[in-house]
Amino acid sequence: MNDFLLIFRRDANFDAQLTPAQMQEVTKPWQDWMGSLAAQNKLADSGNRLATDGKVVKPGSIITDGPYVEVKESIGGYIVIRASSLEEAAELSKDCPILATGGNVEVRQILPMQR
Template identity: 80%
Template sequence: MNDFLLIFRRDAGFDAQLTPEQMQAITKPWQDWMGGLAAQNKLANSGARLAIDGKIVKPGNVITNGPYVEVKEAVGGFIIIRAASLEEAAELSKNCPILSTGGNVEVRQIVPMQ
């Protein structure tokens, strides 16, 4: 088995537009999907949601605010799953709830450091 990072992207500021009731309604499908991955022993790390604001560190010790407001799509969170191949990891991602709200999932194999 290999580990794969699933990176969840959607429109920047999507969460800020939701009411508490809407946020609660979209949480249940995430719990169900991730619970299903865990039941299959495919969930290696439960990941996390990411805050809207952040900092960008650039060469020369330059630190700026980010992500930038003109960016349409932002990383909203991630998890790590276990799968036999990139194809299997992508198949497991097809039921991700972010897809039903206009987002997407980037699937990347984690290569251990030698």
């Protein structure tokens, strides 16, 4: 088994558009989907949501605000799953609730650092 990072991307303003009731409504499918992954012993790390603001550090000790305002899509969170291949990890991602709200999932294998 290998570990894969699932990176969730969607409209940068999506959460800001939701009422508290709507936020609860979109949270349930996430709990169900992640519970299903856990039941299959495929969930390696439940991940986290990410704040919408941040900083970008560039060469030369330059620090700017980020993510960039002109970017319409932003990373909203991530989880780590276990799968036998990139293809299996992508298949497991097909049921991700972010797809129902216009978002997408980037699937990347996590490679151990060489020592």
